[in-house]
Structure formats: structure tokens, C-alpha cells
Amino acid sequence: MTDNPQRLKNQVALVTGASSGIGAAVALALAAAGAAVAVNYIGHPEGADAIVRAIELAGGRAFAVRADVSSEDAVHAMFAEVIERYGTVHILVANSGIQQDARFLDMTLAQWQRVLDVNLTGQFLCAQAAAREFVRRGMQPEVSRAAGKIICMSSVHEVIPWAGHVNYAASKGGVMLLMKSLAQELAPHKIRVNSIGPGAIATPINLTARDTPEEVADLLRLIPYGRVGEPEDIGKVAAWLASDEADYITGTTIFADGGMLLYPGFESGG
């Protein structure tokens, strides 16, 4: 990685679920690298507005755009708004995700379906809308060597099971082959598609797993590198993966997990 502060200059990025946690850090990192950023949120706008303000205070460009990524109409309206505002889009970070935890014997169809709808269908819908815009616009060699970049927020749970979270693990396993299949299908259009697979990152999604010192100690035992990840750890990877420095990378998950995947006996975590 270089510290070229403007490696995403003249590029437009859309980051979903960017009002908190990893998405917020990704939005800030892409903006710091020079991209204009559409900050997607659902629910209350305060978090997204704070990220937009932080980007603007640092001299960047951003705006907040509401959409439920599991709704096709909402996703299409969101892309239309981004394109109307900034002319096009070059980078999608499909980051939105939820957990609805339950033991398998008790899991309801609604818990299964909602997690699949947001974590997997949401990525399909956003990736399709982004790819259609990349293909429509074509190459812009003065802006980037790729016609467009899609980054899916996956998890270490795309490759390891997670008892008590089968809906989440199934959604992230689906994201892995969605990403790889898209990378294959979209490569002729010079569109790069990759995932980031975070380990345990300190964000709202897993707050309850870090409630007590004992729970933190349990978590740290799973992380050879000896610390829980910060959202900024993932923001930096996203800014690099979106840049031309990663131009020959497509169809790959970059795991940012402090070595979590090195433990074959791993069975719980982020």
C-alpha cells in the first residue's frame, strides 16, 4: 500500500450501511483517498449525516442517501440519486449486513429470510445496479484502469461455520460464490469484483459478544494477532482494493482477521 492521498481522485463511491461501524470507516477512508462518497443508510439519518459532515470538514465530497438494500425499487432509486448527484459511480462497497441470532432448532423462517434478504439479496441488487452503470459508461482510463470496482463485505464466516448463526453463515457463504461468479462474468467488461472478509471488528453488530471482560478474553483467544479489529482496519483495505494498486486483483476475498482463520477449530467469533 502507498500513502498516495489522492489514489481515488475523480471517482465516485457508494458505500451501503455507511452510517455506522465498518461502512462508516470505509466511507471515510475512500473520501480521504479522494473519492466523492454516497453514504447509504437505513433508519435514522443522524449517523449518515455525521459521516457526511466529517468528510466535508476534511475537504471531501459526500451526501447521505437512504435505501433498504433488500428492496429492488429502493436500490434503483438510490443509484439514480447517486448518478443524478455525481454523474456516475465507479466504486460500490456493498457493506450492509445484519445478524439475527438463534439456535437452529428455534430459528424462525422470518429470521432466516431477513438475514438472507439483506446480506445476500442486498449484495446481488446493489452489484447488479452498479455493474449496469459501469457497463453503460464504459472505460474512463483517465479516472481508473478498471471500468468499475465492486467490493462485497463478507466475513470469515464465508468459509467457516457458525453455530447459532446459520442464517448469517449461509448468507456470507452465498456472498463468496456471488462475488466469484460475478468476477468471472464481469471481467470481460473490465470490472473487478472482490470481497473483504473481516474477523472480529469492534462495531455495533457484535456489541453483545464483547459485553464482559470474560467475553473479550474468549474472543481474544481466537485472534493470534492479539487484538480485536477496528473499523479503520477494514477501511484501509477497502481504499486499497478500490484503487489501481489492486488492478490485477479480482475474484478474491482479502481476509482482515488478525489471523483468526489460522485456527482450524474455530467455531465462534465475528
Ligand SMILES: NC(=O)c1ccc[n+]([C@@H]2O[C@H](COP(=O)([O-])OP(=O)(O)OC[C@H]3O[C@@H](n4cnc5c(N)ncnc54)[C@H](O)[C@@H]3O)[C@@H](O)[C@H]2O)c1
Ligand atoms: N463487526 C464484525 O466483527 C464483522 C465481521 C465480519 C463481517 N462483518 C460485516 O461487516 C458489515 C458491516 O457490519 P458492522 O460490523 O459495521 O455492523 P453495523 O451494524 O455497524 O453495520 C451494518 C450496517 O448495515 C446497515 N443496514 C442494515 N440493514 C440494512 C438494509 N436493509 N439496508 C441498508 N442498510 C442496512 C445498518 O444500518 C448498519 O449501518 C456487515 O456486512 C457485517 O456482516 C462485520
